[in-house]
Amino acid sequence: SGRLAGKYALITAAGAGIGRATALAFAKEGAKVLATDINAAALASLAAEHPAITTHMLDVTHAEQIQALVREWGPFDVLFNCAGYVHAGTILETDDISWRRSFSINVDSMFHLCKAVLPGMLERGKGSIINMSSVASSIKGVPNRFAYTATKAAVIGLTRSIAADYVTRGVRCNAICPGTVKTPSLGDRVRALGGDEETNWRSFVQRQPMGRLGEPEEIAALALYLAADESAFTTGTVHVVDGGWSN
Numbered sequence: 577s578g579r580l581a582g583k584y585a586l587i588t589a590a591g592a593g594i595g596r597a598t599a600l601a602f603a604k605e606g607a608k609v610l611a612t613d614i615n616a617a618a619l620a621s622l623a624a625e626h627p628a629i630t631t632h633m634l635d636v637t638h639a640e641q642i643q644a645l646v647r648e649w650g651p652f653d654v655l656f657n658c659a660g661y662v663h664a665g666t667i668l669e670t671d672d673i674s675w676r677r678s679f680s681i682n683v684d685s686m687f688h689l690c691k692a693v694l695p696g697m698l699e700r701g702k703g704s705i706i707n708m709s710s711v712a713s714s715i716k717g718v719p720n721r722f723a724y725t726a727t728k729a730a731v732i733g734l735t736r737s738i739a740a741d742y743v744t745r746g747v748r749c750n751a752i753c754p755g756t757v758k759t760p761s762l763g764d765r766v767r768a769l770g771g772d773e774e775t776n777w778r779s780f781v782q783r784q785p786m787g788r789l790g791e792p793e794e795i796a797a798l799a800l801y802l803a804a805d806e807s808a809f810t811t812g813t814v815h816v817v818d819g820g821w822s823n
């Protein structure tokens with residue numbers, strides 16, 4: 577039983593942060609989950625938390641790894657493309673390698689994953705794809721996030737396009753756009769600023785109109801809704817969950 581009873585979900589970057597919270601939320605609502613990441617230790621500790629979670633190593637930048645995984649473990653009812661990489665810098669501080677890396681992890685990955693999973697969904701006439709974008713995208717220009725913002729805008733475009741192509745065939749595709757969420761990688765970004773860590777955390781919190789950051793579970797709740805049949809009338813949409821940051 578549960579809101580995702582009988583569904584089988586594939587999640588990328590499920591080892592930490594939003595992906596991990598979502599894997600647990602899906603499993604608690606009755607889904608079978610294939611949780612993937614590049615961090616074996618993180619996957620092992622996640623698998624220990626819920627019996628409905630199976631784990632597998634997957635680097636989303638490897639197209640052949642994606643195809644092999646879907647061939648072996650699919651078909652899936654739900655795909656949550658959560659993996660993403662945040663490059664910090666203006667256009668003048670972004671070199672070709674950082675630009676390429678941003679597109680490889682944030683966009684090419686979704687192209688390959690959606691393409692691998694879609695045939696199985698179409699064959700069975702059902703499926704929900706959830707793509708991780710961000711408020712830093714076509715929604716809002718955020719300072720120092722040039723490559724990141726460009727990739728997350730591309731995610732919205734690919735999401736809407738897939739939704740338009742398969743709207744009559746039972747497959748839905750939606751994007752999630754969080755504001756700033758308290759995850760391990762945000763901790764890394766705060767430390768990377770250098771100086772006093774406490775002051776840096778405060779600077780992230782100060783730009784939040786609600787006076788606090790989001791929790792991974794608050795994003796997982798939205799992913800859960802989009803994965804479930806409750807959202808059956810929703811496709812090609814862009815869901816902002818940002819504590820009022822973009823308002």
Ligand code: NAD
Pocket residue numbers: 588589590591592593594595612613614615618634635636637658659660661662681708709710711753754755756757758759760761762
């Ligand atoms: P996180 O950084 O806390 O965890 C990321 C996980 O991704 C780690 O377990 C890591 O091992 C894994 N990973 C890294 N490279 C990978 C690869 N090549 N293949 C597979 N897995 C890989 O994550 P988070 O902060 O929860 O972010 C998840 C997603 O949410 C990203 O797409 C990010 O852009 C997006 N997002 C985050 C925030 C935020 O404030 N945290 C805001 C908006 C959007």
